[in-house]
Amino acid sequence: MPVEKRKTPVRKVSPRKSAPRKKKGKPFPMAWKVALAGLLLILLSPLYYGYILSGFVSAWRWVKDYGQDPNYRTYHSFNIKIPKKHTVHGIDVSYYQGKIDWLKVKEMKEDEVKISFAFIKATEGLLLVDPYFKRNWREAPKAGLMCGAYHFFRPKKDGKAQAKFFLQVVNIEKGDLPPVVDIESLDGVSPAKMRLELSDFINYVEMKTKVKPIIYTGLKFYKDYLAGEFEDYHLWIANYHQAQLRMDKSLWKFWQHSDRAKINGIGHVVDFNAFNGDSTELVKMLVK
Structure with a gap:
């Protein structure tokens, strides 16, 4: 009888588990690299920060002006608040403002505000002539501005002698x-x-020119020492950064309401003035 062959059991071998392969990262797209480089350039650029800063400045101006008296608002080109109830505006200058481009002064305008007149320092005391007076006195009228000259008075010096000195120059x-x-x-x-x-x-001065001079002074100085005096003469009053001049309107003709104006053609801050009247009334004040 045939011999039965023993079947050798077959061992099942588990498949060897190989270590998982590391996935290779995908290369960073070139477009993203360019975009990132551009963003870094923008963030590092002074222009970017200038743009951001200008945005903050604009926002601050809006907040600062919001809710203000509409009759006393900021004119950004002049860098000051200006009382809107006055329609005729001007400046006063001396050597302190340096060499002035009067054509630029005349051309400057924001909304309805522009420079129509200028008072120019001529003399002081008994000896001092403003070094820029002759140039300013010549060039400002050429640019189309109505102009007046002023003398800085020194009470310790003889008044009549100061008047003679002033009229020798002007x-x-x-x-x-x-x-x-x-x-x-x-x-x-x-x-x-x-x-x-x-x-x-x-x-x-009145005897020699047949013209009544204007008296310039500060509001406090006027109240302390000049009120009730010189009532036949027009007043030019200094009182800064107020919405209105708290003084009887019949007493004054000019109001110096700021000493911080920025004017095209002038390299330093300037006093800014309002006239108490319209342009026709200002023309009537001119020497005949």
Whole structure:
């Protein structure tokens, strides 16, 4: 009988588990690299930060102006608030402003605000002539501005002698604004002495020019030492950064309401003034 062959059991071998393969990362797309490089350039660029800064400045201006008195709003090109109830505006200058491009001054305008007149320093005391007076006195009218000259008064000095000195430098002519005497301090003399010398100055200038001078002073100085005096003369009052001049409108003609104006053609801040009246009334004030 045939011999039965024993079947050798077959061992089942489990398939060897190989270690998982590391997936290779996909290369970063070139378009993204370019975009990232561009973003970095923008973030590092001064122009970018200038743009951001200008945005903050605009937002701040909006917040600052929001809810303000509409009759006393900021004019950004002039860099000051200007009372809107006045329609005729001007500046006053001296050597402090340096060399001025008067054509640029005349051309400057924001909304309805522009420069129509200028008062120019001529002399001070008995000896000082403003080094820029002749140039300013010549060039400002050429640009089309109505101009007046002023003298910075020193109460310690003889009033009549100061008037003579002023008129030696300034020739008051037809078409000029009236001459101005600028009185701001007592300079150590009594109020009575100051008024006496000021009266001598005014009387001499009026006698020689047939024109009543304008008196410039600060609001406090006026209230302390000049109120009730010189009532026949127009006043030019300094009182800064207020929505209105708290003074009887019949008493003053010019109001110096800011000392921080930025004006095209001038390299330094400037005093800014409003006229108490319209352009026709200002023309009527010119020397005939």
